[in-house]
Structure formats: C-alpha cells, structure tokens
Amino acid sequence: MLSKTDNVANGILNPAEPINTKLLLSDEEVYRNDVSGSVMDGPIMETNAEGYTVYRHRWLMLGFFVLYSASNSLQWTQYTIIADIVTKYYGVSTNAVSWTSMIYMVTYVPLIVPASWLLDKTGLRVTTIIGAFGTCAGAWLKVFSVPQDMFWLGFAGQTVVAVAQVFILNLPPRLAAVWFGADQVSSACSIGVFGNQLGVALGFFLPPMIVRATGTPEEIGADLQVMFYLVAGFTSVLFVFIVLFFKAAPPSPPSAAADLGAALDSNFLQSIKKLLTNRNYILLLISYGLNVGVFYAISTLLNELVLTYYPGANTDAGRIGLVIVVAGMLGSVVCGFILDKTHRFKETTLAVYAATVVGMIIFTFTLDCGYIAVVYFSSIFLGFFMAGYLPVGFEFASEVTYPEPEGTTSGLLNACAQVFGTVLTLLFEWMLGRVGDRWADLAMCGVLALGTAVTAAIQPDLRRQAAQNKT
Incomplete structure (x- = not known):
C-alpha cells in the first residue's frame, strides 16, 4: 500500500491538504510510541482500508468499557427485580423500591451537561476513572446496608452508583469514534x-438466584450480604485495572472523520446550541426518549407484571428480564453489523422501531395467556428490537450531528431518555394500579407508535458519511 507521502508525490492527494504526521512514522516508530502501558503481546497496530493506523489494543479498551458499563447497570434493577422480597425484609413500600431504579433516571438529567463538558475537556480516561470509582464506592455502601433498618444507606449507595452512570451511558459512540476506523x-x-x-x-x-424469596429474615439478610459483596468485589478489581491500563486515545486518529474531528476546536456551549437547533436531532431526541423510556418502564415494573399472572414466579420474572436484554444484546450486534455494511441509518432505525411496536403488542396480548413459556418467547421478540435499538439511535445521532462531539450528542439523547423513562415509569405504575396491566401495556404500545411516526419524519442527513466520502 502506498504511503500518504507517496500519494502526494504521485498527485493522488493535494499536497496543500494537512497530512497526519502520525501516519508518516515507520511501523517501528509507531510501536515505540505506543508500547508504553500496553498489556498485549505481538504486533499492536494495523492499517485499515482508509490507510489509517488502528491499534489492536482498541479491543482491550472496548473490553474494559464493556465490563465497566456492566458493573454499573447490573445494579440498576438490583432491588426492583426482587421487589416483593425487599419490601418484606426492609418494611418499605413498593414505591420506595421503584425509586431505587428511577433514581438512575432522575440524577442523570441535571448532571449530564457537566459530565459531557468534562468528557469534552478531559477525554475518555479521566471520565472513565471517575465513573468506575463512583460505581465501586456505591457498591461498598450497599455492603453495609444489610441490617433491616438500613434501607436508607442502600438507597444512598444506589444514588452514588446512579450518579456514576452519568460518566458511562454517553461514552460508547465517543469511544468507538476515537479508537475504531470507519468500517468498525x-x-x-x-x-x-x-x-x-x-x-x-x-x-x-442474579438477585432472584441469590436471594431466597421464601427465606427467613436472617437467611434473606445473609443472601443480600453475599450479593452486595460479590458486586463490590468485582467493581473494586475493575476499578484497579482501569486506573492501571485504560488509555484515553490511540497515538493517531483511526479514520478521516476522527482526524477531522480532532483538528476542530471544540466549544461546548456552541455545540449544545448547534444540537438544539438541528431539526433532525430534535426529532431523534423525542423518538429515542420514547423508545428507551418504555424500555425503562417495563424493566422497572417487570416483577409486578409477571407476578400478577404467575404468583410465586419470582425467578421467572428475573429470567424474562434476562431474555429481553440478552435478545437485545444480540439485536445490538446485528444492527451494528448492518449499519457498518450498508450505512442505511434512517431505514434501519425506522425498521427496528416499527418492529418494536409489533413486539410490544405481542407481549401485551400474551402476558395473560396462562403459559409462561409463551411469555418467554414474546419477550425474545420484544427485546431483540427494543433493546437492540439503543446503538442504532446513538449512531444515527452521530451521523446527523457530525462533527459535534459524540459524548455530548449521546449525553443529551440519554438525558431525554431518562426524562421520558421517569415519566413513563410513573405513568405505567399508576395505570397498573388504576386500570390494570392490559390498558397500561396498550398505552406503551401507543407511545412506541408515536415514536415510529416521529422517526419517519427524520431526514437522512448523514454528515459523517459525507465527510468520509469527501476525504
């Protein structure tokens, strides 16, 4: 493959264009510049289809982030998925238990702007370390909340973990853009x-598996202690690894879009203004918020939904939630692969959203069928598209807002999702008590149908793809 200097000499590139000097280094020089702090053996760099250098330890950075993100989000439904056990053990209301989940949404909204500013100014490493520390600290607070009069301390720990989430949810598109080439x-x-x-x-x-629903208060307390220690231990080890090995960015940009974005001066307030005056982005904010808000509402109250028709099925409630999310994980990977291969962002987003509506309708009318196996199957379909929509929304937002910082773009998306999530969870809980689950579920179907219509109105202004093609 010709180097960039060869291409200039041959007239393929304009010599007046700025050249990324990182690309002019020899393989040996690149290795020497980047080997410090690496924990991987063998060749650590390769050249992608664009001619940009990408580093193999980008997968290690992504792996650290996956575990870091998981360590935080596994605590989101830690109380609500065993709500009946928690209310009995601590002597608190179901509403108080629901707030252990909703606190994730409430804290996110006021804190996302300063967190996005910090990410924009300090980069991935500082932000990730702060989030990992908060996740670890909150988990340890819950270790000491096992006594039956200490629910308030567990809630305080949950709040600390919720605050740490602000330094996690908006990172995937930023990390992907900083470390990965356009084809990945x-x-x-x-x-x-x-x-x-x-x-x-x-x-x-895990919580339904670890904490016995029919145990004595002493047995439940011991089970809670085991669960909290496991989470605290895992987050502690992960925090140490992140401090030692997580890096902010590779020595050189991995794509033309990243190269151009890195060269631009970032003005956080100006970026906010541009985002809030971008019609396509505003529509995406609404549609994304509606979809994810419904997902939050269903997840928070899943224990109550399942136990309404299948008394004693505490473990099944947890497994159905697991099925929804695992199917969504598969959907995320499939959708990401489709986007990389086709770059059909608008069409993919709309198709996934419409399928989510169908999935919610199927879930609504199979919940009371009397056969819990049927509920498992309908949950697979719902989860594949509803949870699988999350990265599609992130990537579509990055396309229509380029070159604005991905952390700010995704941060505002998540803030909108938290607002909708809080409102829809409260509405869903109220409707469950007043009109029953059928009408509550149908209301969520209507919300998703509205989101589909809003998505259809978004124009496919793919600015990042245009920058790639122009380069």
Missing part, C-alpha cells in the same frame, strides 16, 4: 452498548 465504528458502538445490556441482564438474573 458502528459495530464498536453496538458492543459498547452491549456492556450496558449485559449488566442489565445480570441485574435481572
């Missing part, structure tokens, strides 16, 4: 979102 950026973003979904899946699965 959507897949990398989907894998980053996969980490959040992996944690949610574990949060649905």
Whole structure:
C-alpha cells in the first residue's frame, strides 16, 4: 500500500491538504510510541482500508468499557427485580423500591451537561476513572446496608452508583469514534452498548438466584450480604485495572472523520446550541426518549407484571428480564453489523422501531395467556428490537450531528431518555394500579407508535458519511 507521502508525490492527494504526521512514522516508530502501558503481546497496530493506523489494543479498551458499563447497570434493577422480597425484609413500600431504579433516571438529567463538558475537556480516561470509582464506592455502601433498618444507606449507595452512570451511558459512540476506523465504528458502538445490556441482564438474573424469596429474615439478610459483596468485589478489581491500563486515545486518529474531528476546536456551549437547533436531532431526541423510556418502564415494573399472572414466579420474572436484554444484546450486534455494511441509518432505525411496536403488542396480548413459556418467547421478540435499538439511535445521532462531539450528542439523547423513562415509569405504575396491566401495556404500545411516526419524519442527513466520502 502506498504511503500518504507517496500519494502526494504521485498527485493522488493535494499536497496543500494537512497530512497526519502520525501516519508518516515507520511501523517501528509507531510501536515505540505506543508500547508504553500496553498489556498485549505481538504486533499492536494495523492499517485499515482508509490507510489509517488502528491499534489492536482498541479491543482491550472496548473490553474494559464493556465490563465497566456492566458493573454499573447490573445494579440498576438490583432491588426492583426482587421487589416483593425487599419490601418484606426492609418494611418499605413498593414505591420506595421503584425509586431505587428511577433514581438512575432522575440524577442523570441535571448532571449530564457537566459530565459531557468534562468528557469534552478531559477525554475518555479521566471520565472513565471517575465513573468506575463512583460505581465501586456505591457498591461498598450497599455492603453495609444489610441490617433491616438500613434501607436508607442502600438507597444512598444506589444514588452514588446512579450518579456514576452519568460518566458511562454517553461514552460508547465517543469511544468507538476515537479508537475504531470507519468500517468498525458502528459495530464498536453496538458492543459498547452491549456492556450496558449485559449488566442489565445480570441485574435481572442474579438477585432472584441469590436471594431466597421464601427465606427467613436472617437467611434473606445473609443472601443480600453475599450479593452486595460479590458486586463490590468485582467493581473494586475493575476499578484497579482501569486506573492501571485504560488509555484515553490511540497515538493517531483511526479514520478521516476522527482526524477531522480532532483538528476542530471544540466549544461546548456552541455545540449544545448547534444540537438544539438541528431539526433532525430534535426529532431523534423525542423518538429515542420514547423508545428507551418504555424500555425503562417495563424493566422497572417487570416483577409486578409477571407476578400478577404467575404468583410465586419470582425467578421467572428475573429470567424474562434476562431474555429481553440478552435478545437485545444480540439485536445490538446485528444492527451494528448492518449499519457498518450498508450505512442505511434512517431505514434501519425506522425498521427496528416499527418492529418494536409489533413486539410490544405481542407481549401485551400474551402476558395473560396462562403459559409462561409463551411469555418467554414474546419477550425474545420484544427485546431483540427494543433493546437492540439503543446503538442504532446513538449512531444515527452521530451521523446527523457530525462533527459535534459524540459524548455530548449521546449525553443529551440519554438525558431525554431518562426524562421520558421517569415519566413513563410513573405513568405505567399508576395505570397498573388504576386500570390494570392490559390498558397500561396498550398505552406503551401507543407511545412506541408515536415514536415510529416521529422517526419517519427524520431526514437522512448523514454528515459523517459525507465527510468520509469527501476525504
């Protein structure tokens, strides 16, 4: 392959264009510049189809992020998926338990702007370390909340973990853009979102498995202690590894879009203004918020939904949540692969959204069928598209807002999702008590149908793709 200097000499590139000097280094020089702090053996760099250098330890950075994100999100439904046990053990209301989930949404909204500013100014490493520390600290607070009069301390720990989430949810598109080439950026973003979904899946699965629903208060307390220690230990080890090995960025940009973005001066307030005056982005904010808001509402109240028709099926409630999220993880990877191969962002987003409506309708009318196996199958279909939509929305937003910082773009998306999530969770809980689950579920179907219509109105202004093609 010809180097960039060869291409200039041959007249293929304009010599007046700025040349990324990182690309002019020899392989040996690149290795010497980057080997410090690497934990991988063998060749650490390769050249992608664009002629840009990408580093193999980008997968290690992505792996660290996946585990880091999972360690936070697994605590989101840690209380609500065993709500009946928690209310009995601590003597608190179901509403108080629901707030252990909703606190994730409430804290995100006021904190996302300063967190996005910090990411824009300091980069991935500082932001990730702060989030990992908060996740670890909150988990340790819950270790000391096992006594039956200490629910308030557990809630305080949950709040600390919720605040740490602000330094996680908006990172996947930024990490993907900083470390991965144009032919892998959507897949990398989907894998980053996969980490959040992996944690949610574990949060649905582990608590019902560890904490016995029919145990004595002493047995329940011992089970809670084991669960909290496991999470605290895992987050502690992960925090140490992130401090030692996580890096902010590779020595050189991995794509033309990243190269151009890195060369631009970032003005955080100006970026906010541009985003809020971008019609396509505003429509995407609304549609993304509606979809993810419904997902939050269903996830938060899943224990109550399942136990309404299948008394005593506490473990099944957790497994159904697991099925929804695991199917969504598969959907995320499939959608990321499709986006990388086709770059049909509008069409993919609209198709996934419409399928989510169908999935929610099927879930609504099979919940009371009397056969819990049928509920499992309908949950697979719903989860594949509803949870699989998350990285699609992130990547579509990055396209229509380029070259604005991906962290700010995704941060505002998530803030909107938290607002809708809080409102829809409260509405869903109220409707469950007043009119029953059928009408509550149908209301969520209507919300998703509205989101589909809003998505259809978005214009496919793919600015990042245009920058890639122009280069």
